[in-house]
Amino acid sequence: ALKCGIVGLPNVGKSTLFNCLSSAKAQAANFPFCTIEPNVGVITVPDERLTRLAEIVHPGRIVPATCEIVDIAGLVKGASKGEGLGNKFLGNIRETDAIIHVLRCFDDDNITHVDGTIDPVRDKEIIDTELQLKDLETIEARLQKQAKVAAVGGNKEAKTEVGVLEAYKAALEQGKNARTVEFDSKDEVEAARNLFLLTSKPVLYVCNVDEASARTGNDYSRRIEDIAREEGAEVLVIAGKTEEDIASLETYEDKQMFLDELGLEESGVNRLIKKAYSLLNLETFITAGEMEVKAWTYRKGWKAPQCAGVIHTDFEKGFIRAEVIKYADYIQYGSEAAVREAGKLGIEGKEYVVQDGDIMHFRFNV
Ligand code: GDP
Helix, strand or coil, X not given: CCEEEEECCCCCCHHHHHHHHCCCCCCCCCCCCCCCCCEEEEEECCCHHHHHHHHHHCCCEEECCEEEEEECCCCCCCHHHCCCCHHHHHHHHHXXXXXXXXXXXXXXXXXXXXXXXXXXXXXXHHHHHHHHHXXXXXXXHHHHHHHHHHHHHCCHHHHHHHHHHHHHHHHHHCCCCXXXXXXXXXXXXXXXXXXXXXXXXXEEEEEECCHHHCCCCCHHHHHHHHHHHHHCCEEEEECHHHHHXXXXXXXXXXXXXXXXXXXXXXXXXXXXXXXXXXXXCEEEEEEECCCEEEEEEEECCCEHHHHHHHHCHHHHHCEEEEEEECHHHHHHHCCHHHHHHCCCCEEECCCCECCCCCEEEEEECC
């Protein structure tokens, strides 16, 4: 399953965000090092298309896509050297597909900042540096080993890897993240991916602002936006504390009213999940039957058999063809039969590139 890790200095609002993202409860408290266990929660990916389709199909249940989220606490200056509880948690980051980097962009004298003042740019650099140092450690160890292999046998793979490691090393030593380094050849890209460097993971910066800045952002968040633009990274402005209040409301109407008052169209949590999806190039196809209407996650560009494999490996192995209905057609014609009658049901083969929102029915041999 897709896994996102939340990182940031203590007291920037990680647990608060984690709490409104997932049903699992992490303890948010004004106390550095409070959350020491990596908390894992599961979030459902909001998708109004599922609800609309369910109104037509009347399935037994609706099954949205899910994303695992890990609250990685304890990262502080010196973490890569084992200070605080950091070193242990760096390992948790390695297992994630993407990083959500939370930055404190709100003033509040009652909430202690580990470094005394509010400065999200400095905070970002502290976390970046720790992750970079850890990556350098990984690279040095690997380099020692692979340089020997490459020297002895003229091993081509080892040589490629050494080249990749050296390119990374040079960038990291300049304080750059591994994700800024690009490789041309397929072999290099493959070698790079196999290193699982922390700073090569895609990142989404979340600026945690106060309620008054929920819609507009503030000077702190604008500084982060400037930096992110240079990095080509994504930024999201969220009022964490307010989101927590919104999440605690019972009904959809109440939530919507609260959002309207703030001038927001959609909750920050929803925006965050959608951003995480696009960051990772993920899309959704849907299966709609009497039993369930269900969302399935696949990577943009995948063809029909590969998507069939998401449901079951047998579907991929025995793939014959796919029947595809475009979401808009399903809604317009109001039933699968009507879509079929209108000639809008597509019969697609092995080369069909699945599109976001496609309603799929796979035919396969067993
Ligand atoms: P973590 O250590 O990064 O997980 O931070 P927490 O989520 O535990 O938050 C630390 C404290 O800051 C808690 O008391 C939160 O209620 C408070 N807090 C979180 N987000 C905001 C915010 O946007 N504004 C204000 N004023 N306080 C916040």
